[in-house]
Amino acid sequence: MCVAPVFVRPVLDAAQRDGHDCARLCRGLGFECKDLENPGFVLSHAEANTVIRRGIEALRRPFLGLELGMRCNIVNRGALALGLMASPTLGDAIKLKLKFPASAGLLLHTCGEYEAAGYVETAASLHGNHANVPFLTEKMFTSMVKIRRVLLGRHYAPSLVEFMHACPGGNLRVYEDFFGCTVRFDAMQNQLISPAHWMDVPLATSSPTSYQFACQLMQKECEQASATSTITLAVERLINKGLPHPPEPAQLARLLNISERTLRRKLAESGMTYQAMVNDGRKSRAIELVLSSRLGLRELATEAGFADVRSFRRAFTRWTGRSVSAARSEAATTDLD
Numbered sequence: 001m002c003v004a005p006v007f008v009r010p011v012l013d014a015a016q017r018d019g020h021d022c023a024r025l026c027r028g029l030g031f032e033c034k035d036l037e038n039p040g041f042v043l044s045h046a047e048a049n050t051v052i053r054r055g056i057e058a059l060r061r062p063f064l065g066l067e068l069g070m071r072c073n074i075v076n077r078g079a080l081a082l083g084l085m086a087s088p089t090l091g092d093a094i095k096l097k098l099k100f101p102a103s104a105g106l107l108l109h110t111c112g113e114y115e116a117a118g119y120v121e122t123a124a125s126l127h128g129n130h131a132n133v134p135f136l137t138e139k140m141f142t143s144m145v146k147i148r149r150v151l152l153g154r155h156y157a158p159s160l161v162e163f164m165h166a167c168p169g170g171n172l173r174v175y176e177d178f179f180g181c182t183v184r185f186d187a188m189q190n191q192l193i194s195p196a197h198w199m200d201v202p203l204a205t206s207s208p209t210s211y212q213f214a215c216q217l218m219q220k221e222c223e224q225a226s227a228t229s230t231i232t233l234a235v236e237r238l239i240n241k242g243l244p245h246p247p248e249p250a251q252l253a254r255l256l257n258i259s260e261r262t263l264r265r266k267l268a269e270s271g272m273t274y275q276a277m278v279n280d281g282r283k284s285r286a287i288e289l290v291l292s293s294r295l296g297l298r299e300l301a302t303e304a305g306f307a308d309v310r311s312f313r314r315a316f317t318r319w320t321g322r323s324v325s326a327a328r329s330e331a332a333t334t335d336l337d
Helices: 008-016 033-037 045-059 064-070 077-087 090-099 132-150 173-179 196-200 210-227 230-242 249-255 262-271 274-291 297-303 309-320 324-336
Strands: 110-113 117-122 160-162 182-184 190-194
Touching: 008 033, 008 045, 008 064, 064 132, 064 173, 077 090, 077 132, 077 210, 090 110, 090 117, 090 132, 090 196, 110 132, 117 132, 117 196, 132 173, 132 190, 173 182, 173 309, 190 196, 230 249, 230 262, 230 274, 249 262, 262 274, 274 297, 274 324, 297 309, 309 324
Parallel strands: 160 182
Antiparallel strands: 110 117, 117 190, 160 190
């Protein structure tokens, strides 16, 4: 499963503000910091947790999760932001986030249910990321409260927040000042409890049409995230970045800190081959260039990694069922409409 870089991007931003070399935090993972700004960019759980662990070690700030959670901006959540704001009620917004964990960037096992105390949301470690759990839970619970105050108003507050880890620096007051309720550390589980009545509060920004549109977008994101393995994701990034001259398997293996034999084996396990992924990359690049640029045929062939114009034309027709000129003509007509 792959996820949006919701928890990773704030860590890299904080590291950059403090003067750290963000490239080192991403080293050996097959992507650069700037790649996180690309729409639809996703990370594997392992990649996300690696960057976060490195960032925590570099920043060495006791309240990092709380600090970054307080800085969160709902509009940075992409399709999820639209869905949250368009939800009928707060309860519907919470259900939406839990339904699409990849779009929410969730790196913890999370769930919510009604209990006698109210609506209880819990978080637990996932995929062996135990070392990052204190940061992740603080960041997640703080972000949740911050976003709910955007949706509902500043008067929203949970009734109880509990963390399983020890209180950083023994400074409990900074947490209770933000959450506006009792906060406990060294607890039996990580949980945030809200009075049940908040779940039924209608949102002023509710929109059935936008809500359905957001759900459709996130369903596509979910399908893509579920179908992509860690190794194919990293190889795909590096191939696309290197076009028209993608790195050879030996170079890819060095960039990913594995042997070439391991690389080929992992690709085979995912049902892929190096050459098939290069071909897919060239196909996507060629179609993008034909439809969005004014390059001539020779330039198109070169940029897509073809040795000559004839090979490029034949490949494009095989991929799309149209000639280059016909595809451009149809795109121009669509733009005019």
